[in-house]
Amino acid sequence: HSSTSFHRLTRYSMKMRGFDKPKEALPPLPHRTWEDLRKTVADIEKSLLAHYAERGLHSTTQDNWQRFFRETDVDYSGRLTFFEFRDALLGKLRNIFKSDAEDLRALWDVLDPDGSKEVTYKELTFALYRLDVHSWPDDDDASIENTVSELNNTLKKRLLAGGNWYKAFCIVDKDGSGRIDYSEFKELMRDEYHGLAVRPSRVPDARLKAFWKRLDANLSSDVTVAEFIHFMRQHGAKHGMHRLTEYSKKKRGMVEAARDWTEDIANAPPMSGKALCSLATRLTEVLKDWLVSKNLRPSVGQPRLWGMLIDHVDARKQARLSFGEWRSALRDVVRLSPSCVS
Structure with a gap:
């Protein structure tokens, strides 16, 4: 019969025992735009800041929401x-x-999208995050x-780790x-000390927000290391540490199959020794002119001339x-006339 017991029934227990009152119906839903809703949130946050400052409590917006809740x-x-x-907002x-x-x-209606008529602190902050990100620019x-x-450039200069997205992630995790x-x-x-110190003049805050908006595409309010690395590799493939071999590119269908020239060579018209020398x-002579245009030294023996051409065009380094x-x-490359190439 005592009302001073230190045990508290949960809402579920109260409901199962018939102690819980039925939830009161919500008032009609008025129409408000996203901009109107953001203004309401800004008004709440500004008012909470002033309210707690009067009590000598100076903290961040997130701390104020947590204290209010x-x-x-x-x-x-x-x-x-x-x-x-x-009632708490209108009263305090x-x-x-x-x-x-x-x-x-x-x-x-935004804070309680599932219509349960109740919100947890996690649901509250998650809804406020989505409402905020919705207003951020797109890129x-x-x-x-x-x-x-x-x-990537800053990562390369400061940490000598260009393309190492995992290392970049671990800096702040x-x-x-x-x-x-x-x-x-x-x-x-x-x-400046624990990050990459990318200045706003190079990447403005608007671009930073647009980047995060694309990065957190599912609006979960955070990204995993796997999501971060996948996104960076997707939009910065040329900066990756790993380079695919020709074999890997061929197996993944990224390289077209080489043309078989065997039949063309076999059917080439015969030429005399004098014509071949000519x-x-x-x-x-054409190769020497090309080397001069590239500021390379053409005054070397003929075999070396062809070696310089091979070094220039041998992308596979074989x-x-x-x-x-x-x-x-x-x-x-050398720009030989089509008739001579044929």
């Missing part, structure tokens, strides 16, 4: 109803709060790739959770060329 949750259920949320902040009950009702792929390039939020990402980009001399590669080098 804890003080309003008088039954320690870990949840707030709309009426608790509304009545002298400084400019929004009205209808503004709070419209905001509640195209070219701008995203430019931001990745800036990040101090708790080793494998996740970072926007504040940690911003620390990675801006911090053609070789002509090719050598010190050898196929007939197709040799033909393309004469046509596209």
